[in-house]
Amino acid sequence: MDSTNFTQLQRRVRLAYEFGRLRRALLGVTPVVVIVAVAAYVTHQPISTLWFGLATVFVGAAMLWYGRDPQKAVLPGIAAGLVPLVLALCANHMQACGGDGCSSLCLPACALGGVVAGLAVASVGNQRKAGALFWVSASALALLTGAMGCTCAGSSGVLGLGVAFGAGMVPGLLRRAFGGNAT
Amino acid sequence: MQTESNTLDALMARLADGDRAVFDRVFELLWGPVHRLCITLLKNDADAADAAQEAMQKILDRVSDYDRSRPARPWAMAIAAWECRTLSRKHARRREVDGAEHDRAGEHQEESVIQRNLTAAAIATLGELSEADRETLIATFWDEAASVSGATLRKRRERALDRLRKAFRRLYGLD
Numbered sequence: 001m002d003s004t005n006f007t008q009l010q011r012r013v014r015l016a017y018e019f020g021r022l023r024r025a026l027l028g029v030t031p032v033v034v035i036v037a038v039a040a041y042v043t044h045q046p047i048s049t050l051w052f053g054l055a056t057v058f059v060g061a062a063m064l065w066y067g068r069d070p071q072k073a074v075l076p077g078i079a080a081g082l083v084p085l086v087l088a089l090c091a092n093h094m095q096a097c098g099g100d101g102c103s104s105l106c107l108p109a110c111a112l113g114g115v116v117a118g119l120a121v122a123s124v125g126n127q128r129k130a131g132a133l134f135w136v137s138a139s140a141l142a143l144l145t146g147a148m149g150c151t152c153a154g155s156s157g158v159l160g161l162g163v164a165f166g167a168g169m170v171p172g173l174l175r176r177a178f179g180g181n182a183t
Numbered sequence: 184m185q186t187e188s189n190t191l192d193a194l195m196a197r198l199a200d201g202d203r204a205v206f207d208r209v210f211e212l213l214w215g216p217v218h219r220l221c222i223t224l225l226k227n228d229a230d231a232a233d234a235a236q237e238a239m240q241k242i243l244d245r246v247s248d249y250d251r252s253r254p255a256r257p258w259a260m261a262i263a264a265w266e267c268r269t270l271s272r273k274h275a276r277r278r279e280v281d282g283a284e285h286d287r288a289g290e291h292q293e294e295s296v297i298q299r300n301l302t303a304a305a306i307a308t309l310g311e312l313s314e315a316d317r318e319t320l321i322a323t324f325w326d327e328a329a330s331v332s333g334a335t336l337r338k339r340r341e342r343a344l345d346r347l348r349k350a351f352r353r354l355y356g357l358d
Contacts, residue, residue: 020246066201071201
């Protein structure tokens with residue numbers, strides 16, 4: 001086989017490799033599609049949930065296709081994001097009523113879920129001694145997954161989730177930075 | 184050869200993880216053995232080249248499914264052997280269609296056809312076996328590194344050969 005044919009074959013095989021990874025990635029995000037569908041069905045703001053869901057599916061598939069640290073971050077990221085998502089979806093159907101009237105529990109649920117998700121991602125990252133790419137990828141997916149539910153409080157819900165998530169990550173980041181001396 | 188096999192295992196694991204930097208090296212390490220295996224099985228350079236190219240595409244397409252606990256080379260060779268079997272079957276079907284032409288062929292050609300049919304039958308029978316059996320037999324007859332050695336390999340080989348014989352008997356009614 002001459003060098004031109006060999007290079008062409010190599011290119012063809014490389015394409016097959018990338019398509020193989022893409023196929024696997026699309027198969028891998030199927031459960032996320034189910035989560036998005038359920039979230040969109042349960043929430044009162046299906047359009048914004050679908051937008052965040054679409055972003056979650058797209059980012060998740062891209063990470064699975066890329067491989068390495070981002071691929072390893074998909075499962076912990078989605079799992080951590082499920083906490084604020086489920087809490088927010090439940091809070092969406094509940095109200096806290098007092099003397100002044102009733103108020104939605106959505107924002108507190110997003111904040112609480114965000115802190116738990118941040119703690120979870122940081123804990124997994126530290127446990128695996130993962131690189132920065134893992135932390136960024138897992139955080140992005142956790143935030144996108146959680147945001148599907150936190151749209152119940154509008155942009156303030158998503159913002160609250162982000163701030164709480166960041167706060168939840170602080171202990172883990174400190175531990176990473178100072179080698180386990182900080183708590 | 185053992186070192187090369189270990190290198191391939193490590194590189195294959197990295198490629199399965201998505202490390203594209205090792206793609207060219209994996210390709211280089213696999214192409215030679217895959218091509219040689221296809222030549223041995225198909226006894227025809229052009230067919231072997233076609234089958235080897237198809238096999239390389241299949242191997243690298245499925246590399247993400249590669250099980251790191253097993254050696255990469257027999258795994259890749261099993262896929263290549265399957266690809267050769269597919270091509271061989273395709274050609275056997277074509278030969279059946281052109282049967283009349285073959286009747287007119289000389290004695291030498293007849294022998295070569297018999298040899299080819301036998302090879303095709305052997306490859307087809309190999310395809311009836313489980314992946315583990317195929318891997319064991321390929322490791323035995325093409326001198327590839329198997330995932331086990333010594334007494335375990337001998338036992339596995341014995342069992343795989345027994346199953347190969349039974350499958351051949353079931354498919355063709357003779358040993």
